[in-house]
Amino acid sequence: MRAADARAAPAALLAVILAIxxxxxxxxxxxxxxxxxxxxIVVNGRPIGxxxxxxxxxxxxxxxxxxxxxxxxxxxEAVRPGPDGLIPLAxxxxxxxxxxxxxxALHATAPVEALLPALLxxxxxxxxxxVQSGTGATLNYDVTGTSVDRANTxxxxxxxxxxxxxxxxxxGMLATAGADAGRGTNATVRLDTTYTFSDPENLRQxxxxxxxxxxxxxxxxxxxxxxxxxxxxxxRPDLVxxxxxxxxxxxxxPSTVDVLVNGTRLLxxxxxxxxxxxxxxPVVTGAGTVAMTVTDALGRQVSTTLPFYASSALLAPGLETxxxxxxxxxxxxxxxxxxxxxxxxxxxxxxGISEMxxxxxxxxxxxxxxxxxxxxxLNIGNLGALNLSAAASSAAGRTGSQxxxxxxxxxxxxxxxxxxxLADRNFRDIAAVNGDPVPRRQLNANLxxxxxxxxxxxxxxxxxxxxxAPAPIRFFAAPGTVLDYGGALPTGGPVSFQPAQDAHVVSxxxxxxxxxxxxxxxxxxxxxxxxxxxxxxxxxxxxxxxSSAGVSGGTTSGRGYGQAQATQSPVSDGDWGYQAYAAAGGxxxxxAELQYRSPWARVAVGADRIDRQTVLRAQAQGALSVIGGGxxxxxxxxxxxxxxxxxxxAGVRVLNENxxxxxxxxxxxxxxxxxxxxxxxxxxxEPTDIPADAAVPVTSREVRPQDRSGIVLGFPVQxxxxxxxxxxxxxxxxxxxxxxxxxxxxxxxVPVGYDGEAFVQDLGAEDNRVTVERPxxxxxxxxxxxxxxxxxxxxxxxxxxxxxxx
Numbered sequence: 001m002r003a004a005d006a007r008a009a010p011a012a013l014l015a016v017i018l019a020i021x022x023x024x025x026x027x028x029x030x031x032x033x034x035x036x037x038x039x040x041i042v043v044n045g046r047p048i049g050x051x052x053x054x055x056x057x058x059x060x061x062x063x064x065x066x067x068x069x070x071x072x073x074x075x076x077e078a079v080r081p082g083p084d085g086l087i088p089l090a091x092x093x094x095x096x097x098x099x100x101x102x103x104x105a106l107h108a109t110a111p112v113e114a115l116l117p118a119l120l121x122x123x124x125x126x127x128x129x130x131v132q133s134g135t136g137a138t139l140n141y142d143v144t145g146t147s148v149d150r151a152n153t154x155x156x157x158x159x160x161x162x163x164x165x166x167x168x169x170x171x172g173m174l175a176t177a178g179a180d181a182g183r184g185t186n187a188t189v190r191l192d193t194t195y196t197f198s199d200p201e202n203l204r205q206x207x208x209x210x211x212x213x214x215x216x217x218x219x220x221x222x223x224x225x226x227x228x229x230x231x232x233x234x235x236r237p238d239l240v241x242x243x244x245x246x247x248x249x250x251x252x253x254p255s256t257v258d259v260l261v262n263g264t265r266l267l268x269x270x271x272x273x274x275x276x277x278x279x280x281x282p283v284v285t286g287a288g289t290v291a292m293t294v295t296d297a298l299g300r301q302v303s304t305t306l307p308f309y310a311s312s313a314l315l316a317p318g319l320e321t322x323x324x325x326x327x328x329x330x331x332x333x334x335x336x337x338x339x340x341x342x343x344x345x346x347x348x349x350x351x352g353i354s355e356m357x358x359x360x361x362x363x364x365x366x367x368x369x370x371x372x373x374x375x376x377x378l379n380i381g382n383l384g385a386l387n388l389s390a391a392a393s394s395a396a397g398r399t400g401s402q403x404x405x406x407x408x409x410x411x412x413x414x415x416x417x418x419x420x421x422l423a424d425r426n427f428r429d430i431a432a433v434n435g436d437p438v439p440r441r442q443l444n445a446n447l448x449x450x451x452x453x454x455x456x457x458x459x460x461x462x463x464x465x466x467x468x469a470p471a472p473i474r475f476f477a478a479p480g481t482v483l484d485y486g487g488a489l490p491t492g493g494p495v496s497f498q499p500a501q502d503a504h505v506v507s508x509x510x511x512x513x514x515x516x517x518x519x520x521x522x523x524x525x526x527x528x529x530x531x532x533x534x535x536x537x538x539x540x541x542x543x544x545x546x547s548s549a550g551v552s553g554g555t556t557s558g559r560g561y562g563q564a565q566a567t568q569s570p571v572s573d574g575d576w577g578y579q580a581y582a583a584a585g586g587x588x589x590x591x592a593e594l595q596y597r598s599p600w601a602r603v604a605v606g607a608d609r610i611d612r613q614t615v616l617r618a619q620a621q622g623a624l625s626v627i628g629g630g631x632x633x634x635x636x637x638x639x640x641x642x643x644x645x646x647x648x649x650a651g652v653r654v655l656n657e658n659x660x661x662x663x664x665x666x667x668x669x670x671x672x673x674x675x676x677x678x679x680x681x682x683x684x685x686e687p688t689d690i691p692a693d694a695a696v697p698v699t700s701r702e703v704r705p706q707d708r709s710g711i712v713l714g715f716p717v718q719x720x721x722x723x724x725x726x727x728x729x730x731x732x733x734x735x736x737x738x739x740x741x742x743x744x745x746x747x748x749x750v751p752v753g754y755d756g757e758a759f760v761q762d763l764g765a766e767d768n769r770v771t772v773e774r775p776x777x778x779x780x781x782x783x784x785x786x787x788x789x790x791x792x793x794x795x796x797x798x799x800x801x802x803x804x805x806x
Contacts, residue, residue: 117277133706136627153178163709167197214323226327248277286410315352384409400427455512561585570597677707726797
């Protein structure tokens with residue numbers, strides 16, 4: 001038995017080897033080659049006007065998921081593409097497909113829920129293009145000189161910025177020189193010195209130096225010297241951060257959709273059969289209604305009205321804001337240049353959970369202090385916004401707490417709001433450690449009523465109770481300051497005191513428009529101990545597009561007064577303005593000032609008489625900027641600016657957002673001091689101002705400047721050094737139309753038109769040779785000299801073109 005098995009084993013092994021060889025040598029069935037197809041799409045019997053890209057494999061149609069979504073089909077998340085990135089159309093079980101190969105069309109029958117809604121856009125496109133910045137510096141200045149009884153003083157607010165593509169370094173300063181400088185007051189006080197780098201792609205900013213901590217409605221930001229990282233939605237001005245209402249629906253036949261927000265038409269579009277959606281309707285904050293009307297071809301209408309409430313206190317779902325700061329607390333800002341205290345840190349965070357809910361969190365700490373809390377903002381059924389927060393602290397071995405609640409509604413006819421913040425005696429935050437005590441009770445309430453043509457009425461209440469500071473606050477007082485606890489400071493200097501605050505103020509106001517005249521009245525009363533009361537009525541009347549006049553009178557603490565004023569504002573370059581003011585009762589005062597706004601600065605001179613003392617005043621406001629190798633004077637640059645450069649061509653009109661802003665100077669440059677940072681600014685030049693002998697490749701540009709920075713916008717006007725040649729043959733006849741003239745020096749070829757005319761550029765001053773090829777293939781050569789005529793294109797000819805020898 002064993003011998004037989006031994007003999008059978010080699011035979012079995014041989015059989016297995018032969019089977020494997022035969023299997024590997026046997027021909028495999030060929031897989032059909034993929035056939036790409038471009039098919040017209042027909043949905044529910046109607047062409048959608050789109051061509052889709054598909055693959056035909058073994059009789060089945062496949063496509064990329066992105067392609068199907070672009071064509072308007074909904075692809076369930078459960079349907080996953082294969083290794084080649086394709087999915088079979090049969091996997092979309094809700095849709096039936098039919099391929100019509102003769103017409104190269106794909107017919108789809110789909111229910112509404114299997115189709116993506118057509119998006120009907122209403123807003124402007126997102127800001128595009130890179131953020132740009134040149135390298136340079138800007139100094140904003142506001143300098144005022146005064147003279148009182150032969151005592152002259154000059155004071156100024158200076159803001160210096162050094163900018164580049166790598167960020168902005170800025171520093172502010174208050175300076176005083178003259179009679180009052182050095183007499184108990186600082187002649188120079190540094191304000192904030194900060195380096196800022198912006199990252200628009202991630203909506204993030206990095207700061208180093210003097211910063212202000214981020215805060216929420218229920219926290220108190222403080223100044224510190226250190227570092228900060230924070231989100232900043234201002235880097236994308238087109239981004240709407242709060243939830244916006246959206247409407248949608250479905251139509252069975254071609255129809256027209258009209259959308260109105262608060263009675264104003266925002267959209268009118270034709271839609272094809274199927275679902276549609278209008279996402280993110282542009283609205284103002286507050287309560288309102290959205291009305292949508294769908295009209296079919298027979299005129300039948302279906303209308304829908306939906307209420308909404310938009311609030312900037314809410315974040316759109318998925319959006320988040322944050323701020324983290326670490327540094328030394330700054331004290332006596334604006335009084336002392338370098339007064340920093342202990343190390344502290346603060347972190348704030350907000351996130352939009354849904355269209356109705358935004359969550360908040362905040363924490364801060366210093367030596368011996370820890371404080372943290374959370375809050376929420378809730379849309380209450382599109383009626384208003386509710387704020388809630390709770391925080392706890394631990395300091396000096398004591399724990400404290402703070403709670404706040406608030407509600408707000410902004411409407412067209414009635415608006416109201418109320419908030420309450422309560423803190424116990426042991427609650428502390430960074431500001432309290434710095435000497436600013438936490439309010440124990442803070443109540444605010446307001447009510448506004450719109451009365452139509454009868455005007456508007458408003459009421460407000462503010463109540464605050466604050467304990468005395470747990471530690472003295474140190475500040476600098478001016479010379480002659482009278483202290484509540486007796487005595488005065490003849491030379492000025494540091495003072496310590498422990499303030500307490502208790503105020504309960506009720507106010508009411510009313511305003512109405514009577515033709516061109518605006519009438520108003522307001523009154524207040526402080527019900528706290530020692531509080532006062534007052535009342536004011538007045539009239540204001542426009543005198544022109546930039547001027548107005550008004551009179552008013554009232555009482556304060558039982559003393560009556562009256563005043564009258566007239567103003568005219570200098571808005572554009574070259575405008576004159578003025579201010580005139582007079583008051584009687586209480587303090588007697590008269591003031592007059594004349595203003596002028598030039599392209600280089602805004603200047604004013606005036607006199608102010610208070611009681612029996614007269615003060616003469618002169619003021620200059622403007623900016624000096626260094627960029628692109630030049631120095632430019634302009635009005636104050638609050639944001640960003642650009643220098644338009646036309647390559648030395650003077651007198652060219654420059655437009656900013658289609659508004660004429662000036663002409664280039666003798667050097668071909670003009671500064672535009674009013675650009676919007678991180679937003680798209682459209683700057684153009686007037687092409688008709690370009691000389692006839694010059695060319696410019698572009699007459700309009702779009703730019704997104706970095707904040708508080710400048711950029712040089714080049715419009716490279718180039719003198720063409722051209723001439724119009726009139727070419728003739730040996731017999732004096734014009735070279736025929738269709739010939740081609742080539743300038744031998746540059747190789748540039750131009751066509752020859754009627755009368756043998758050809759426009760040639762980049763000519764030399766002496767010998768110029770042009771080779772002409774006629775339509776019949778014959779060639780000739782013309783030689784000529786060129787003399788440039790500024791602002792003109794000379795005509796040269798008749799210019800003989802001599803045939804080349806064969």
